[in-house]
Amino acid sequence: MEHRVERAIDVGYGWTKFSTSNAFIVDAKITIDVQAFQSLPMPVTREAFDLSTGSEYKGMSVLVKLKDSAYLVSDAPTYSADALRVRGSNYSSTEQYEVCMAAAVKAMKVSCLDHLVVGTPVGDYESTKAVLKAKFGKGIDVDGKAVEIRNLHVVAQPVGGLVWHYYSKGLQSQLVQQPRLLVDVGHGTLDWVAVQGLKTNFDRSGSVRLGVSHFVDRVVEEIKGVKGLEDVSFSDQVDQMLLLNKPLPFGDQSFRFEDFQSLIEQIASRGVQHIESSIGDLRMYQSVVLMGGGAPLYKVALGKAFKTTRIEIVDNARFANVRGFQLLAERQAQMKKPFS
Numbered sequence: 001m002e003h004r005v006e007r008a009i010d011v012g013y014g015w016t017k018f019s020t021s022n023a024f025i026v027d028a029k030i031t032i033d034v035q036a037f038q039s040l041p042m043p044v045t046r047e048a049f050d051l052s053t054g055s056e057y058k059g060m061s062v063l064v065k066l067k068d069s070a071y072l073v074s075d076a077p078t079y080s081a082d083a084l085r086v087r088g089s090n091y092s093s094t095e096q097y098e099v100c101m102a103a104a105v106k107a108m109k110v111s112c113l114d115h116l117v118v119g120t121p122v123g124d125y126e127s128t129k130a131v132l133k134a135k136f137g138k139g140i141d142v143d144g145k146a147v148e149i150r151n152l153h154v155v156a157q158p159v160g161g162l163v164w165h166y167y168s169k170g171l172q173s174q175l176v177q178q179p180r181l182l183v184d185v186g187h188g189t190l191d192w193v194a195v196q197g198l199k200t201n202f203d204r205s206g207s208v209r210l211g212v213s214h215f216v217d218r219v220v221e222e223i224k225g226v227k228g229l230e231d232v233s234f235s236d237q238v239d240q241m242l243l244l245n246k247p248l249p250f251g252d253q254s255f256r257f258e259d260f261q262s263l264i265e266q267i268a269s270r271g272v273q274h275i276e277s278s279i280g281d282l283r284m285y286q287s288v289v290l291m292g293g294g295a296p297l298y299k300v301a302l303g304k305a306f307k308t309t310r311i312e313i314v315d316n317a318r319f320a321n322v323r324g325f326q327l328l329a330e331r332q333a334q335m336k337k338p339f340s
Contacts (some may be wrong), residue, residue, distance in 0.1 A: 004114040006333050008325030010157065011100045011118070012295070013091065013213065014187025015039055016073070017322040018104040021332055030168055032323045035060060040232070041071040041099040046141060062103040065143045066095070073103045091188075092120065092131045101172030102142045112148045115332050117325040119157035121189045122200070123207025129154040153332060156200050158182035158193045161291035165314045167327055181285045183275065183302065184321070185294030186211045189317055192275045194285075204279045210271040212294035215242060218267060219260050243296060268301035275305075282306055291317045 010017045021033035037060055044063070061074040091097055105113070118136075120128040132154050139148040162182050168173050175197055182193040189211045194204035216238045221227050223238075241248040241255060242264070248255040257264075276282070288306050290299065291314035302311055314320045 004263075004333055005110050005112060006115040006117075007108055008111065008117045008160075008322050008329050010105070010160070010322040010325060011092075011097055012039060012187055013189075013211070015318075016100040016104055017319055017323055018108065019326040020108055023327060030170075032326050034319045034322055034326075035075075036319075037062065037073040037103065037107075038077045039073075039096065039100050041073050041096050041103070044070055044072045059214045060107070064099060064103040064106050066082050066099055066102055066141060068171055071099045071103070073100065092128045092135075098135070098140075101136065102140055102274035105140055105147050110147065111314070113150065114218075115151045115153065116149050117153045117155060117160075117329040117330045117332070119155055119160055119321055119325060121154040121186075121191050121207040122158070122193050122202065122205045123189065123191070125154075125156055125202065151332070152331070155185070155325065156191070156193050156205070157321050158184035158191055158289075159195065159198060159200065159293060160321035161314050161317065162195065162289055162327065163198070163324035163327050164320045165289060165291070165312065165324075168315070178286050179284055181275075181279060181288045183288060183290050183292075183295075183298065184214045185290075185292035185298050187213050187293065190274070190294075190298070192279065194218045194279055201204045206274065206278050208271065208274045210267065210274070211292075212239060212243070212297065215264060215267055215294070215297055218263060222260065222263065223248075223255065243293060252332060264297055265300060268298045269304075271298060272305045282309060285309055287312050289314065291320050293318050296327065 006022060008019045015036050016039050017036045018035055019032055019034050023030050023032050025031070061072060061076070063070060063072055118132060122133065133152060134148050136149055137152050159182070161184060162180065163175070166175050177197045179194070179196050182195060189207045189209055191207045192205060194201040218233050219238050219242065220235060221268040237248055240246045242257055242260070245257045282305070287310040288302060289301060289312045295313060295317050299313070
């Protein structure tokens with residue numbers, strides 16, 4: 001019997017997450033092995049990569065060749081002060097996106113993918129889906145070799161988080177036909193998706209560039225007193241201060257999350273207003289499912305807006321989407337009719 005391979009990739013503006021196993025049970029709980037690296041491909045020579053492997057850093061690094069160029073991706077905090085994150089709605093068309101896809105496939109150590117599920121922000125879902133199908137619908141070049149992708153499925157990112165949220169709690173039967181609002185706070189975008197069960201209502205869904213990076217940019221401006229080019233290293237420190245409440249030393253001061261509480265609530269309230277403008281009557285939804293690495297930034301503002309609606313916060317939200325994608329890939333392998 002032929003061995004099928006189902007996998008999932010979530011290429012975000014901040015991090016690329018991917019699965020390395022099918023779902024399995026440990027201590028009566030479902031789990032899926034996943035890995036991640038920063039979405040910051042750095043062009044390198046093979047000699048430079050060989051030297052880098054002798055460093056003290058013991059995390060994950062992948063060297064991938066694409067179109068006669070070599071790139072290094074890593075989960076290191078920041079390995080180049082010159083690195084810049086890609087921003088904009090055409091992210092899926094960029095070389096950086098393709099490098100991240102190729103590096104994730106290489107790290108999976110597979111020669112063929114029978115079913116691969118990837119996600120995209122809902123704001124430009126149809127156009128991005130078309131781009132991804134055109135670029136990766138047949139396969140992807142990894143180190144000069146073609147890795148076949150027999151079935152590529154593209155889903156709205158928050159749907160993966162919803163699937164994982166309920167399956168990981170053993171509550172998958174509750175997914176059927178319930179109206180919910182999914183809110184996914186990613187690095188680049190704030191996405192919201194209205195669903196009935198797993199069916200997306202795109203007319204009531206949307207996406208705006210009010211993700212974590214916008215909060216980080218505004219806080220950097222507040223600290224430095226000036227708007228300038230992105231310093232990835234400093235931005236990463238601000239990110240950790242906002243999401244992990246790690247002290248941020250700068251000059252003779254040390255900043256914490258609470259120092260920017262008013263600014264954070266102001267930005268989050270603006271994001272929630274965008275959500276409210278498209279979803280219809282708030283009372284239609286059984287619950288709001290909040291996910292994504294930036295979820296803590298929107299918790300208070302959503303609570304104020306949805307006073308009578310239950311807000312469910314996804315545990316370990318960083319990998320929720322990609323784990324949900326993996327479950328969808330495995331489900332798709334058992335189905336005859338494709339969902340995307």
